[in-house]
Amino acid sequence: MPNRLTKSFFDHPAPTLARQLLGATFVHIVNNQRRSGIIVETEAYLGPEDRAAHTFGGRKTPRVASMWKSPGTLYVYFTYGMHHCMNVVAGPAHGGQAVLIRALLPVHGIDQMRLARPLIRHDRDLASGPAKACQALAISRTQDGIDLTQSQAAWLEKTPAKLASALSEFPIHTGPRVGIHYAQEWVDKPLRFAYAGHPCLSKPLPSKPIK
DNA sequence: GTGTGGATTATCT
DNA sequence: GATAATCCACACC
Numbered sequence: 001m002p003n004r005l006t007k008s009f010f011d012h013p014a015p016t017l018a019r020q021l022l023g024a025t026f027v028h029i030v031n032n033q034r035r036s037g038i039i040v041e042t043e044a045y046l047g048p049e050d051r052a053a054h055t056f057g058g059r060k061t062p063r064v065a066s067m068w069k070s071p072g073t074l075y076v077y078f079t080y081g082m083h084h085c086m087n088v089v090a091g092p093a094h095g096g097q098a099v100l101i102r103a104l105l106p107v108h109g110i111d112q113m114r115l116a117r118p119l120i121r122h123d124r125d126l127a128s129g130p131a132k133a134c135q136a137l138a139i140s141r142t143q144d145g146i147d148l149t150q151s152q153a154a155w156l157e158k159t160p161a162k163l164a165s166a167l168s169e170f171p172i173h174t175g176p177r178v179g180i181h182y183a184q185e186w187v188d189k190p191l192r193f194a195y196a197g198h199p200c201l202s203k204p205l206p207s208k209p210i211k
Numbered sequence: 212g213t214g215t216g217g218a219t220t221a222t223c224t
Numbered sequence: 225g226a227t228a229a230t231c232c233a234c235a236c237c
Binding site for chain 1: 216218220
Binding site: 054064 | 228229230231232233234
């Protein structure tokens, strides 16, 4: 894996990492077959100070243990009784910061993704949401806590220039995070990052924060 | 012990 | 737009 992203890539505060992860490729090997997608939408969660973060107030339950690990750890949580969402732990080490992967542009293993999500018509919707992305890539609590800088099963890598160039037409915008209405002063902070107008987003990214 | 709500999605109307 | 899917952490007895 010559293009694999290493420790130093992940060791930045969540907002910085969230921005850097846009355009990177997420890879998961399932049954010896590669499934991958280019990250097109992320959100930063800032740790104990952030009301919207699972580590708010320094919470350290078994569920969120992975979010306190080293940068580059995968944190997967289960929610709404149905869905998984995946995060990449950010820096500094053990600071409780992470980046939610909200949407991917499918690249490899699209046939396998379709088997996992048989009702989906268009490739663009195979991973156009945080729980959709987990379904498409077969990520669940089984993968919680793995080290993306070491694992032979899941990692991040630099996207080949040929593929990355297709994204350059989309400007990167920021806006408020999705689904955190309870988070008081954190509701409107521009911690969601995406390629504005890309067809694989979970929902359009407002060019201005919603009041 | 009980009750509530969520970093969501697909399927209804 | 509304709702069901129905787990996990937490607040509060």
